[in-house]
Amino acid sequence: MIVGLDIGTTKVCAVIGERNEETGKLEITGVGVAPSTGLKKGVVVNIEATLKSISSAVEAAEMMSGREVKSCWAGIGGSHIDGVNSRGVVAVTGRNRETREIGKEDVDRVLEAARAVVIPMDRQILEVIPQNYIVDDQKGIKDPLDMIGVRLEAEVHIITCSVTGGQNLIKCVNRAGFKVNGLLLQSLAAGHAVLSEEEKDLGVALIDLGGGTTDVLVYLDGAPYSSITIPAGGAQVSSDISILKKIPFDYAEKIKTEVGCCWAPFLEENGDILIPGVGGRPPQPIPRMDILEVIQPRMEEIFKMVKEKLGKLPLNRPLGAGIVITGGGAELLGAAELASHIFRLPVRVGKPRLSGGLVEECRSPAFSTVVGLVLEGFDREGVTVSGPESHPREKSEPVVGKLIDWLKREFF
Ligand SMILES: Nc1ncnc2c1ncn2[C@@H]1O[C@H](COP(=O)(O)OP(=O)(O)OP(=O)(O)O)[C@@H](O)[C@H]1O
Ligand SMILES: [Mg+2]
Structure with a gap:
């Protein structure tokens, strides 16, 4: 069971998704919506009001699905989000030193190098999304794993959020009684659901x-x-x-x-x-x-x-x-x-493009983000949901978990 929680400026929406073991398709079994009054331009300005909206949205979704929600994938967005492109380069050490075959450690190292950009103290990296890899002079490579080369370069898109923005959002969800598995960029989630x-x-x-x-x-x-x-x-x-x-x-x-x-x-x-x-x-x-x-x-x-x-x-x-x-x-x-x-x-x-067991309400474009959060949640937990209309996406680096850990260490 995966729960998506979209905390928007006008509405808070919770969606419970489950994988149908027979068809392998995603089924939406619970949807809950509550008006949102605690946010301004996508940023939490009133913790109490936001946590109440979260509670009512999740309760409604629980009621519909008959399942109890313990944790969720929460969306983050609004005026404090920023994105920059960056690149990193490393020498391939390789699994096999003689053949210089690119291994997972090389990919991890190049992404680590690419994320080494200077960001202000009050901002935090939310996502590092690989765009392309360059192996020696070969450009436009989507997956460099197992290729042979000497030099590995990565082009990435880095999304940052304000530290307090992320922290307040997590606090609201935690105080409403739920664990946050990860904060995901709302528009990335919406892209997953509709593109x-x-x-x-x-x-x-x-x-x-x-x-x-x-x-x-x-x-x-x-x-x-x-x-x-x-x-x-x-x-x-x-x-x-x-x-x-x-x-x-x-x-x-x-x-x-x-x-x-x-x-x-x-x-x-x-x-x-x-x-x-x-x-x-x-x-x-x-x-x-x-x-x-x-x-x-x-x-x-x-x-x-x-x-x-x-x-x-x-x-x-x-x-x-x-x-x-x-x-x-x-x-x-x-x-x-x-x-x-x-x-x-x-x-x-763009409307959520899922076929199996989608509650009618979720077909509206207002639900793109929350359906996308459920899809991303499945992806990041390593559960494949099949079906003609689902869009598998290349996995990005699991930096979300790191952000959550860091926020917890620093503030809770
Ligand atoms: N049928 C409709 N026609 C016109 N506008 C609509 C309709 N349905 C919803 N809206 C508008 O869509 C907006 C809410 O969209 P949405 O639910 O995507 O926002 P949100 O996720 O709560 O906010 P944000 O993403 O800015 O934090 C409201 O301004 C609402 O008036
Ligand atoms: Mg929204």
């Missing part, structure tokens, strides 16, 4: 439109290349509706999710919608187009901020697979069309 290997190879930007932040993970040649966070998300869209239409935030959120749209051609049958009256005033009808005129500029702004940041990346070729949008915001009617118009690239909505 195909072909998309990662061709180059793709995964945009997770969350409530508090918009997190982008760019893949090139099958591996993460860059991570970007924009400190704006769906909450800003609802807040704009609330301010401009003078209605409470909750009404604005409801209007956005139920009848909102950000692509004008979809509103050919432009009817009126009822805006609830506040303070005893009667409800007022307003054209749906009026709401679009509030939503679209903010969504455009978010996509343009992403485009600007993507434009600054030193990519050596275009993103062949375009853009995949996911997260709750990707459910907004017209979001993919607007994004395609802005990026001038093909855009699709």
Whole structure:
């Protein structure tokens, strides 16, 4: 049994996944969701509120599956996440000194060399993900094990988080009564759940439109290349509706999710919608187009901020697979069309792509991260879940466990 726990800005979500011994497929047996009030832009600002949300989400998932949760794989994301590319080089000592066959120790040493970058005291390495290996002059090698060479070089993507950010998250989960097996980057998990290997190879930007932040993970040649966070998300869209239409935030959120749209051609049958009256005033009808005129500029702004940041990346070729949008915001009617118009690239909505025993609720893009956490959890615990739609991924260095150990040693 693997439990994924996605602690987001608007919702906390727990999913229990089990491997069906007969089919070998992953089955989601429990899902629990609770509103989240203790985070700002993906960062814990209120421990008590966050732990309550965690408890209710896990309890609901336990109730559905009839299993008791003891530990989980928790997602981490938000404005304190940063990513850099680095490289390391070592001389091959090899299993067999004469043939210079690359062994696991050589791979471990080169990854250790690549992670030796200077990072500020208040930041901690969360993941070191190998992108490519170079053996002597041979570039673009995905798995150098058993190859023969003298010099081994690794190109890696290093993801860092603020030490306190990670520490507070672990504290919330522990205080809610659960052990953290590992902290995993939310967008990496979402990528695992929604992207195909072909998309990662061709180059793709995964945009997770969350409530508090918009997190982008760019893949090139099958591996993460860059991570970007924009400190704006769906909450800003609802807040704009609330301010401009003078209605409470909750009404604005409801209007956005139920009848909102950000692509004008979809509103050919432009009817009126009822805006609830506040303070005893009667409800007022307003054209749906009026709401679009509030939503679209903010969504455009978010996509343009992403485009600007993507434009600054030193990519050596275009993103062949375009853009995949996911997260709750990707459910907004017209979001993919607007994004395609802005990026001038093909855009699709990414939903968790699992076949076996998936609870209907989990098919929404808002569940990409949490389903991905379960998949990553299976991978990292060495359990293979098969099925046509699961995406095996190259294992990254088990630095997560090291981070947890370090945090525990230092702070608990
Ligand atoms: N049908 C819908 N139409 C439009 N927006 C939606 C819809 N469903 C959810 N959203 C929006 O998606 C956002 C929440 O997305 P999600 O659940 O992915 O966020 P989160 O993981 O809690 O936040 P974050 O990732 O920023 O920490 C909210 O702003 C919500 O209004
Ligand atoms: Mg999220």
